[in-house]
Amino acid sequence: MKHFDVIVVGGGHAGCEAAAAAARLGAKTALITLRQADLGTMSCNPAIGGLGKGHLVREVDALDGIMGTAADQAGIQFRLLNRKKGPAVQGPRAQTDRDLYRSAIQKLISAQKNLQVIFGEAVDLIGSDTKVAGVRLRDDSEITATSVVLTTGTFLRGVIHIGDVSRPGGRMGDDPSVKLAERIDEFGLKLARLKTGTPPRLDGRTINWENLEQQPGDPDLVLFSFLSKGVSADQVPCAITHTNEKTHEIIRQNLERSAMYGGHIDGIGPRYCPSIEDKIVRFADKPSHQIFLEPEGLSTKTVYPNGISTSLPEAVQEDYVHSIVGLEHAKILQPGYAIEYDFVDPRALDSKLAVKGVDQLFLAGQINGTTGYEEASAQGLVAGLNAAALALGRPEITFSRSDSYIGVMVDDLISRGVTEPYRMFTSRAEFRLSLRADNADQRLTPRGIEVGCVTPKRQKSFENKQKKLEDLTNHLKSDTYTPTQLSKAGIRVTQDGSRRTLFQVLAFADVSFKDLCTLDVRLEAADEEISEQVARDALYSNYITRQQKDIEAIKRDEAQKIPEAFDYNSCEGLSAELKSKLIAARPRNLRQAQKVEGMTPAAIMLILAKLRQHKPKKTA
Numbered sequence: 001m002k003h004f005d006v007i008v009v010g011g012g013h014a015g016c017e018a019a020a021a022a023a024r025l026g027a028k029t030a031l032i033t034l035r036q037a038d039l040g041t042m043s044c045n046p047a048i049g050g051l052g053k054g055h056l057v058r059e060v061d062a063l064d065g066i067m068g069t070a071a072d073q074a075g076i077q078f079r080l081l082n083r084k085k086g087p088a089v090q091g092p093r094a095q096t097d098r099d100l101y102r103s104a105i106q107k108l109i110s111a112q113k114n115l116q117v118i119f120g121e122a123v124d125l126i127g128s129d130t131k132v133a134g135v136r137l138r139d140d141s142e143i144t145a146t147s148v149v150l151t152t153g154t155f156l157r158g159v160i161h162i163g164d165v166s167r168p169g170g171r172m173g174d175d176p177s178v179k180l181a182e183r184i185d186e187f188g189l190k191l192a193r194l195k196t197g198t199p200p201r202l203d204g205r206t207i208n209w210e211n212l213e214q215q216p217g218d219p220d221l222v223l224f225s226f227l228s229k230g231v232s233a234d235q236v237p238c239a240i241t242h243t244n245e246k247t248h249e250i251i252r253q254n255l256e257r258s259a260m261y262g263g264h265i266d267g268i269g270p271r272y273c274p275s276i277e278d279k280i281v282r283f284a285d286k287p288s289h290q291i292f293l294e295p296e297g298l299s300t301k302t303v304y305p306n307g308i309s310t311s312l313p314e315a316v317q318e319d320y321v322h323s324i325v326g327l328e329h330a331k332i333l334q335p336g337y338a339i340e341y342d343f344v345d346p347r348a349l350d351s352k353l354a355v356k357g358v359d360q361l362f363l364a365g366q367i368n369g370t371t372g373y374e375e376a377s378a379q380g381l382v383a384g385l386n387a388a389a390l391a392l393g394r395p396e397i398t399f400s401r402s403d404s405y406i407g408v409m410v411d412d413l414i415s416r417g418v419t420e421p422y423r424m425f426t427s428r429a430e431f432r433l434s435l436r437a438d439n440a441d442q443r444l445t446p447r448g449i450e451v452g453c454v455t456p457k458r459q460k461s462f463e464n465k466q467k468k469l470e471d472l473t474n475h476l477k478s479d480t481y482t483p484t485q486l487s488k489a490g491i492r493v494t495q496d497g498s499r500r501t502l503f504q505v506l507a508f509a510d511v512s513f514k515d516l517c518t519l520d521v522r523l524e525a526a527d528e529e530i531s532e533q534v535a536r537d538a539l540y541s542n543y544i545t546r547q548q549k550d551i552e553a554i555k556r557d558e559a560q561k562i563p564e565a566f567d568y569n570s571c572e573g574l575s576a577e578l579k580s581k582l583i584a585a586r587p588r589n590l591r592q593a594q595k596v597e598g599m600t601p602a603a604i605m606l607i608l609a610k611l612r613q614h615k616p617k618k619t620a
Contacts, residue, residue: 009135011032014380016105026452039102047096048373059378071224072225097297133360154171159341163312170341187355192369194418195339207303242290250316259312293306378406381406397453439537493505560589582596
C-alpha cells in the first residue's frame with residue numbers, strides 16, 4: 001500500500017493548484033485523476049482572469065502557483081479590463097488556447113518535485129466518519145495519506161441537461177462521481193444543488209467574420225505571472241455580435257422546453273453569468289445582448305460564443321444561433337448544456353478549508369459552491385498548503401480579508417455560505433485600494449518565502465525587484481520642493497508654502513513619473529516597470545494610510561476568538577433564528593459572526609459581552 005503526506009483527488013484547476021502547492025511546501029503528494037488529458041482542462045470558456053478573478057490569479061502567482069504561468073504561455077489575447085479606471089479595480093484577462101493551456105499545466109505538474117500523478121477513479125475515502133486516512137480507487141487499491149484534499153468540481157452526482165433530455169455526467173463526455181458523493185453523505189455534511197452552463201460551440205469556418213466588430217487585444221500586454229517576460233503564442237482578435245428581437249422571440253416561444261424553465265433543474269445558477277433564457281426573462285426590456293466570439297485556440301476552428309449559454313433543445317439552439325448577425329450559417333459542433341451537481345455548504349469548513357469535525361479532510365473548488373477557474377485555483381492553493389502543513393507538522397497558513405482577495409473569498413465562503421455559485425468581484429473587498437493586482441507580490445510573496453512555498457528563483461527575482469522599489473521610493477522621499485519649484489516644472493500645486501517630496505507629488509492625479517524628471521534628471525535612468533509600480537504606490541499612499549486604521553480595527557475583531565464549543569443558546573436576547581444560524585455557521589471570531597445572515601450590531605455586542613464573562617481573569 002502506497003503512503004503519501006497529501007492526496008489530492010481531482011485534476012482540475014483546484015486539484016492541480018492544490019497538488020503543486022503541497023509539493024512545493026515539501027510534502028510527498030499524490031494527484032489522482034482519471035486521465036492525463038484531464039489535467040488543465042478548461043471545461044467552460046477558454047479564458048483566465050477578469051475583474052476580481054485576475055486579482056486571484058496574481059495572488060496565486062505571488063505564492064508561486066501555476067495558473068498565471070500557464071495562462072501567459074497559452075494566452076492568445078491579453079486585455080487589462082477597466083484600464084481607464086484606477087489600478088485598484090483593473091483586472092488582467094487573457095483569452096487562452098485550450099490545448100496550449102492544458103499542455104502548460106501538464107508540464108508544470110510533471111516538473112514539480114515531490115508530486116506523483118496517479119491515474120484512476122477515487123470512489124471512497126479510507127477512515128472513519130470523523131477522520132480520513134486515504135483513498136480507495138475503483139480497482140479496490142488503497143492509497144493512504146495524512147491529509148486528503150477533494151476537488152471534485154461539478155462531478156458529485158452531476159447531471160447534464162439539454163432540453164428535456166438529461167443524463168448523468170460531470171461534464172460533457174465524462175461520468176459523474178456518485179460513490180464519492182455517497183461517502184460524503186456519511187459525514188453528515190449539508191449538501192445542496194447548484195447549476196452552471198455552457199453555450200453551443202461553433203465552427204469558426206462557418207461564421208461570417210466580415211460582418212462583425214473586431215475586438216483586438218491590448219498593444220501593451222499585461223501578463224499574469226510576475227516572472228513572465230513575454231508571450232510565446234500568436235495573438236488573435238475576438239469578435240462581437242448581438243442577439244436581436246428575432247433571437248428573443250425564438251427563445252420566448254421555447255422557454256418551457258428549456259431544462260431550467262421546464263422544471264428539470266432544481267439547482268441555482270450563477271446570477272452574474274446567466275443563461276440566455278435567464279437574460280430574456282429577467283431583462284425583457286433589452287432589445288439585444290452582447291456576444292463575444294472567442295477562438296478556442298490557434299490550431300482549432302472551434303469558437304466559444306460567450307453570452308449565450310443555454311439548456312434549450314439542440315434544434316432550438318440552431319434556430320436562435322442562426323438568427324444572430326454573422327452566425328446565419330454557423331455550424332454547431334457541440335450543443336450548449338446545463339450541468340447540475342452537488343456542493344458542500346462551505347460553512348462546514350474552517351479558514352484552512354478543512355472540514356470541521358472530519359480530521360485531515362480538505363475541500364477546494366466548485367465542491368465549495370464557487371464558480372470559475374480562478375476561484376478554484378485560489379482555493380486549491382489554500383487547501384494544498386494547509387494539507388501539507390498538517391502532514392508536515394507545521395503551523396496553519398491562512399489569509400485575511402485585509403491581506404488578499406484569497407482571504408476575502410475564504411472568509412465569505414466559511415462565514416456566509418452560498419445561495420448561488422460564488423464569483424469573485426472587486427466590490428467584495430473592503431480594502432481593494434491596497435489589494436490591487438499590481439502589488440500582489442509585494443503583499444504575498446514575503447509570506448510565501450516565510451512559509452516555504454516559494455522557489456529560490458522567485459525569491460531572488462522578488463528581492464531584486466523589492467530592492468529597486470525601495471531604492472527609488474527612498475530617493476523620491478529624500479528631497480523636498482517648494483510650490484514655486486514645482487510650478488516652474490509645470491506641475492500644478494497649491495501655493496501654500498508647504499514643501500513636498502517627489503513621492504507626495506507623484507500622488508497627484510495629473511502627475512506622471514516623467515513629469516518628475518524635469519526636477520531630478522537622475523530619474524530618467526529609472527527602470528520603467530519599477531517607476532510605474534512606484535507611481536501606483538504613490539497614487540494610493542494617502543488612501544491606504546487612512547485605510548490602515550480600518551484594517552487594524554478589523555484585526556482587533558479578528559483577534560477576538562469565539563471558542564468552538566461556545567454556547568449561543570446561553571446568550572439572552574438573541575433570536576432563536578439567529579442562534580440556529582450561528583450554531584450552524586460556528587464562526588471562529590467576531591468578524592465572521594458579523595457576516596452571518598441576519599446579524600445586527602446589537603447581537604454582536606450580546607455575544608461579545610458573553611465572551612468577556614468567560615474570559616479568564618488575570619492572576620496577580
